[in-house]
Amino acid sequence: MEDLKISIIDIIDGTVVDGPGFRMSIYSAGCSHRCPGCHNPQSWSIENGQPMSVEQLLEKVRKSPWNVTFTGGDPFFQAKEFAALAELIKGECGKTIWCYTGYTLETLVEEADPDKLRLLQSVDVLVDGPFIEALKDSDLRFRGSSNQRILDSAAIRKAF
Template sequence: MRVLSVVEESVVDGPGIRTVVFTAGCPHRCPGCHNPESWNPNGGENMSVETLLTQIQHSGWDGVTVSGGEPFLQPRELAALVRGCKRIGKNVWVYTGYTLEYLEQLSDEHVTDVLNQADVLVDGRFVESMKDRSLRFRGSRNQRIIFLNKV
C-alpha cells in the first residue's frame, strides 16, 4: 500500500485517540486542502498491509482512520487493511473525496468490501467556500459523516 505517513495519536480524525493512515495520491486536488503533499501517488513509501496492521495493533488505540490523499485509489489494499483492522477489533473510519453514492455505483468488489466492513465513512471533497472550523471531524459543510455499520 502506498502510504504517506502513519500518525500514532490523533484526536481530530474521529472519536477518541486513533491511529491514522494517510495514503498517497489524490485526484481531487481540492483548493485549500490541508494535506496537498498527499496528492502525489508516488509520495510516501510502499508498506505492506501486514506491517501496517502490526503497527496499528501495537498502538493500543481502539480506533483507526484511513485518510489521504484518496484511500479509494488503492481499493484492494484498502479493503485488506479495513478487514484486518476489524479482525483485530478496531473501530474504522475512512475519509474520501468521493460520495457514498459514487462509490456504490462503481461495482468494485473491493470498494464494496470496504463499505461493508468500515464503521464510518466521511465523504465529499473539501470545498473551501464551505469551510467551517466548528465542525467536528470534517473540514467543510458539504462533507458527511455516514455511519455504515453499527457495532
C-alpha cells in the same frame, strides 16, 4: 495473502483530529480529487508515499491501543489494499475504522467497483465528499467543509 503494498504518507498514533477519541491515523498517498484548498496536497501523488505491506501496517495497528482512521490522500485510490487491511483489522483487532474520502457514498455505490465496495463495507464510519473551500467551516467536528457527511455503518449499509 498476496503481498499487497500501500503507499503511505504518514502514520500518526494518538491523534485526536480524525475521529472520536485517540486514534491511529494512516495517511495514504494518492488522490485524484485534488480539492482546491486541500490541507494535505502533498498526498495527491502516490509517488510521495512510502510503500508498506498490509502486514507491516497491521502490525502497527496491533501494537497501538487506539482505533484506526484511514485518510490521506484518499484511501479509495488504493481500495484493494485498504480493503484487505480493513478486513484484517476487523477480524484480528476488533478496532473501529473511520475512513475519509472525496467520493460521496452514492458515487462509490453507483460506480460498483468491487474493491471500493469491499472497503466501504469494511469501515464503521465514512466521512464522504470533497473538500469545498467555499463551504469551509472550522467549527465542524472531523470535517473541513459543510458538504461532507459523517455516515455510520447503518447509513452505509442502507445505500446498498
